[in-house]
Amino acid sequence: MNYVFPLITVPYVSRIIGPDSYGIINYSYAFIAYFSILIAYGFDLTGTRKIARNPDDNQYVSSVFSQIVNARILLFLASCLLFIVSLQFVSPLKQNLYVTVVIFASTISSVLIPQFIYQGKQHLSIFAVLNFFKGLVNTILIFILIRHKEDFVVLPTLNFGIGLMSSVFLLTYAYKKFNLKYQWIKISDSVKLLYSERVIFFSTVVISIYTTTNTVILGLFANAADVGFFTVSLNLANIISS
DSSP: OTTHHHHHHHHHHHHHHHHHHHHHHHHHHHHHHHHHHHHHTTHHHHHHHHHHHSTTOHHHHHHHHHHHHHHHHHHHHHHHHHHHHHHHHOGGGGSSHHHHHHHHHTTHHHHHOOHHHHHHTTOOHHHHHHHHHHHHHHHHHHHHHOOSGGGGGHHHHHHHHHHHHHHHHHHHHHHHHHTOOOOOOOHHHHHHHHHHTHHHHHHHHHHHHHHHHHHHHHHHHSOHHHHHHHHHHHHHHHHHHO
Protein backbone atom coordinates (compact mmCIF):
# COMPACT_ATOMS: atom_id res chain seq x y z
CA MET A 1 0.00 0.00 0.00
CA ASN A 2 2.98 2.32 0.54
CA TYR A 3 3.59 2.01 -3.20
CA VAL A 4 -0.05 2.06 -4.36
CA PHE A 5 -1.08 5.28 -2.60
CA PRO A 6 1.72 7.42 -4.15
CA LEU A 7 0.90 6.03 -7.59
CA ILE A 8 -2.54 7.55 -7.08
CA THR A 9 -1.57 10.86 -5.47
CA VAL A 10 1.71 11.86 -7.15
CA PRO A 11 0.28 12.28 -10.69
CA TYR A 12 -2.77 14.11 -9.30
CA VAL A 13 -0.86 16.49 -7.04
CA SER A 14 1.85 17.27 -9.60
CA ARG A 15 -0.80 18.11 -12.21
CA ILE A 16 -2.77 20.37 -9.85
CA ILE A 17 0.02 22.34 -8.19
CA GLY A 18 2.41 22.38 -11.14
CA PRO A 19 6.12 21.53 -11.42
CA ASP A 20 7.37 24.74 -9.77
CA SER A 21 5.38 24.24 -6.55
CA TYR A 22 6.23 20.55 -6.52
CA GLY A 23 9.89 21.47 -6.97
CA ILE A 24 9.79 23.82 -3.96
CA ILE A 25 8.32 21.08 -1.77
CA ASN A 26 10.62 18.30 -2.92
CA TYR A 27 13.74 20.43 -2.68
CA SER A 28 12.93 21.18 0.96
CA TYR A 29 12.30 17.49 1.64
CA ALA A 30 15.60 16.54 0.02
CA PHE A 31 17.59 19.11 1.99
CA ILE A 32 15.88 18.47 5.31
CA ALA A 33 16.41 14.73 4.86
CA TYR A 34 19.94 15.44 6.10
CA PHE A 35 18.54 16.63 9.43
CA SER A 36 16.24 13.61 9.66
CA ILE A 37 19.23 11.33 9.18
CA LEU A 38 21.20 13.24 11.81
CA ILE A 39 18.37 12.95 14.35
CA ALA A 40 17.68 9.29 13.59
CA TYR A 41 21.44 8.61 13.91
CA GLY A 42 21.06 4.95 12.97
CA PHE A 43 19.35 4.15 16.27
CA ASP A 44 16.69 2.11 14.49
CA LEU A 45 19.55 -0.34 13.85
CA THR A 46 21.65 -0.06 16.99
CA GLY A 47 18.69 0.40 19.34
CA THR A 48 16.99 -2.64 17.86
CA ARG A 49 20.11 -4.70 18.42
CA LYS A 50 20.33 -3.63 22.07
CA ILE A 51 16.69 -4.33 22.87
CA ALA A 52 16.76 -7.69 21.06
CA ARG A 53 19.44 -8.82 23.50
CA ASN A 54 17.01 -8.63 26.43
CA PRO A 55 13.52 -7.73 25.16
CA ASP A 56 11.60 -8.98 28.21
CA ASP A 57 13.40 -6.80 30.77
CA ASN A 58 11.24 -3.66 30.84
CA GLN A 59 13.70 -1.78 33.04
CA TYR A 60 16.50 -2.45 30.56
CA VAL A 61 14.29 -1.50 27.60
CA SER A 62 13.30 1.73 29.37
CA SER A 63 16.97 2.54 29.92
CA VAL A 64 17.81 2.04 26.23
CA PHE A 65 14.74 4.04 25.24
CA SER A 66 15.71 6.95 27.52
CA GLN A 67 19.30 7.02 26.28
CA ILE A 68 18.21 7.17 22.64
CA VAL A 69 15.46 9.75 23.14
CA ASN A 70 17.78 12.06 25.08
CA ALA A 71 20.46 11.72 22.42
CA ARG A 72 17.90 12.52 19.73
CA ILE A 73 16.76 15.60 21.64
CA LEU A 74 20.35 16.88 21.59
CA LEU A 75 20.58 16.14 17.87
CA PHE A 76 17.27 17.93 17.24
CA LEU A 77 18.50 21.05 19.06
CA ALA A 78 21.73 20.95 17.02
CA SER A 79 19.64 20.53 13.86
CA CYS A 80 17.60 23.62 14.75
CA LEU A 81 20.78 25.71 14.86
CA LEU A 82 22.05 24.23 11.59
CA PHE A 83 18.67 24.80 9.97
CA ILE A 84 18.69 28.49 10.91
CA VAL A 85 22.17 28.84 9.42
CA SER A 86 21.07 26.98 6.27
CA LEU A 87 18.21 29.43 5.74
CA GLN A 88 20.75 32.23 5.49
CA PHE A 89 22.98 30.56 2.89
CA VAL A 90 20.86 28.10 0.86
CA SER A 91 18.68 30.29 -1.31
CA PRO A 92 16.26 27.59 -2.62
CA LEU A 93 15.04 27.09 0.94
CA LYS A 94 13.67 30.65 0.90
CA GLN A 95 11.36 30.09 -2.07
CA ASN A 96 8.52 29.40 0.36
CA LEU A 97 9.55 29.79 3.97
CA TYR A 98 6.32 28.29 5.34
CA VAL A 99 6.84 25.06 3.40
CA THR A 100 10.47 24.81 4.50
CA VAL A 101 9.70 25.39 8.18
CA VAL A 102 6.80 22.93 8.22
CA ILE A 103 8.91 20.23 6.58
CA PHE A 104 11.70 20.85 9.09
CA ALA A 105 9.17 20.64 11.92
CA SER A 106 8.38 17.14 10.67
CA THR A 107 11.75 16.03 12.04
CA ILE A 108 10.14 16.10 15.49
CA SER A 109 8.62 12.76 14.51
CA SER A 110 12.14 11.36 14.21
CA VAL A 111 12.71 12.27 17.86
CA LEU A 112 9.49 10.73 19.13
CA ILE A 113 8.98 7.55 17.11
CA PRO A 114 10.23 4.49 19.06
CA GLN A 115 10.53 2.20 16.05
CA PHE A 116 13.58 0.47 17.48
CA ILE A 117 11.52 -0.79 20.43
CA TYR A 118 8.92 -2.41 18.21
CA GLN A 119 11.66 -3.94 16.06
CA GLY A 120 13.66 -5.19 19.02
CA LYS A 121 10.58 -6.81 20.53
CA GLN A 122 9.43 -8.12 17.12
CA HIS A 123 6.09 -6.36 17.49
CA LEU A 124 5.68 -4.82 14.04
CA SER A 125 2.07 -5.63 13.16
CA ILE A 126 1.01 -2.24 14.52
CA PHE A 127 3.17 -0.58 11.87
CA ALA A 128 1.40 -2.41 9.06
CA VAL A 129 -2.03 -1.32 10.29
CA LEU A 130 -0.93 2.24 11.01
CA ASN A 131 0.82 2.68 7.65
CA PHE A 132 -2.31 1.56 5.83
CA PHE A 133 -4.54 4.04 7.65
CA LYS A 134 -1.98 6.84 7.28
CA GLY A 135 -1.84 6.29 3.55
CA LEU A 136 -5.61 6.04 3.24
CA VAL A 137 -6.33 9.19 5.25
CA ASN A 138 -3.57 11.13 3.49
CA THR A 139 -4.87 10.11 0.05
CA ILE A 140 -8.46 11.07 0.86
CA LEU A 141 -7.47 14.44 2.33
CA ILE A 142 -5.25 15.23 -0.67
CA PHE A 143 -8.18 14.81 -3.06
CA ILE A 144 -10.44 16.86 -0.78
CA LEU A 145 -8.08 19.72 0.13
CA ILE A 146 -5.81 20.15 -2.89
CA ARG A 147 -7.92 21.57 -5.70
CA HIS A 148 -5.97 24.61 -6.90
CA LYS A 149 -2.35 25.54 -7.53
CA GLU A 150 -2.12 27.68 -4.39
CA ASP A 151 -3.14 24.68 -2.26
CA PHE A 152 0.38 23.24 -2.55
CA VAL A 153 1.14 24.33 1.04
CA VAL A 154 -1.46 21.80 2.18
CA LEU A 155 0.73 18.86 1.12
CA PRO A 156 3.61 19.35 3.61
CA THR A 157 1.11 20.42 6.28
CA LEU A 158 -0.78 17.14 5.87
CA ASN A 159 2.42 15.12 5.98
CA PHE A 160 3.53 16.94 9.12
CA GLY A 161 0.21 16.53 10.93
CA ILE A 162 -0.33 12.89 10.05
CA GLY A 163 3.30 11.99 10.73
CA LEU A 164 3.29 13.71 14.13
CA MET A 165 0.03 12.09 15.21
CA SER A 166 1.37 8.71 14.12
CA SER A 167 4.59 9.15 16.12
CA VAL A 168 2.72 10.31 19.22
CA PHE A 169 0.38 7.33 18.95
CA LEU A 170 3.25 4.85 18.60
CA LEU A 171 5.06 6.45 21.54
CA THR A 172 1.94 6.37 23.74
CA TYR A 173 1.13 2.81 22.71
CA ALA A 174 4.70 1.70 23.48
CA TYR A 175 4.53 3.33 26.92
CA LYS A 176 1.42 1.35 27.82
CA LYS A 177 2.22 -1.86 25.98
CA PHE A 178 5.79 -2.23 27.21
CA ASN A 179 5.51 -0.34 30.52
CA LEU A 180 8.24 2.15 29.62
CA LYS A 181 9.70 4.54 32.19
CA TYR A 182 11.42 7.63 30.84
CA GLN A 183 14.60 8.80 32.61
CA TRP A 184 16.67 11.89 32.00
CA ILE A 185 20.22 10.96 31.05
CA LYS A 186 23.25 13.18 31.62
CA ILE A 187 24.30 15.15 28.56
CA SER A 188 27.79 13.71 28.85
CA ASP A 189 26.36 10.19 28.72
CA SER A 190 24.32 11.10 25.63
CA VAL A 191 27.45 12.41 23.95
CA LYS A 192 29.27 9.17 24.77
CA LEU A 193 26.40 7.21 23.23
CA LEU A 194 26.58 9.29 20.04
CA TYR A 195 30.31 8.70 19.85
CA SER A 196 30.00 4.95 20.37
CA GLU A 197 27.37 4.63 17.60
CA ARG A 198 29.15 6.88 15.10
CA VAL A 199 30.07 4.10 12.64
CA ILE A 200 26.45 3.15 11.90
CA PHE A 201 25.55 6.83 11.61
CA PHE A 202 28.30 7.50 9.07
CA SER A 203 27.16 4.52 7.00
CA THR A 204 23.62 5.95 6.82
CA VAL A 205 25.02 9.34 5.83
CA VAL A 206 26.96 7.79 2.95
CA ILE A 207 23.77 6.16 1.66
CA SER A 208 21.98 9.51 1.83
CA ILE A 209 24.70 11.31 -0.10
CA TYR A 210 23.90 9.47 -3.31
CA THR A 211 20.10 9.26 -2.79
CA THR A 212 19.18 12.88 -1.97
CA THR A 213 22.14 15.05 -2.92
CA ASN A 214 21.26 15.04 -6.63
CA THR A 215 18.10 17.01 -5.87
CA VAL A 216 19.92 19.37 -3.52
CA ILE A 217 22.61 20.16 -6.09
CA LEU A 218 20.07 20.52 -8.91
CA GLY A 219 18.13 23.09 -6.88
CA LEU A 220 21.24 25.26 -6.56
CA PHE A 221 21.67 25.55 -10.33
CA ALA A 222 18.17 25.10 -11.80
CA ASN A 223 14.78 26.64 -11.11
CA ALA A 224 11.96 25.13 -9.05
CA ALA A 225 10.12 23.82 -12.12
CA ASP A 226 13.18 21.83 -13.22
CA VAL A 227 13.45 20.34 -9.74
CA GLY A 228 9.74 19.50 -9.91
CA PHE A 229 10.05 17.65 -13.23
CA PHE A 230 13.09 15.76 -11.99
CA THR A 231 11.69 14.73 -8.59
CA VAL A 232 8.24 13.70 -9.86
CA SER A 233 9.83 11.54 -12.56
CA LEU A 234 12.30 10.06 -10.09
CA ASN A 235 9.60 9.32 -7.51
CA LEU A 236 7.41 7.51 -10.03
CA ALA A 237 10.37 5.55 -11.40
CA ASN A 238 11.41 4.49 -7.88
CA ILE A 239 7.88 3.42 -6.95
CA ILE A 240 7.49 1.34 -10.10
CA SER A 241 10.91 -0.30 -9.79
CA SER A 242 10.22 -1.12 -6.14
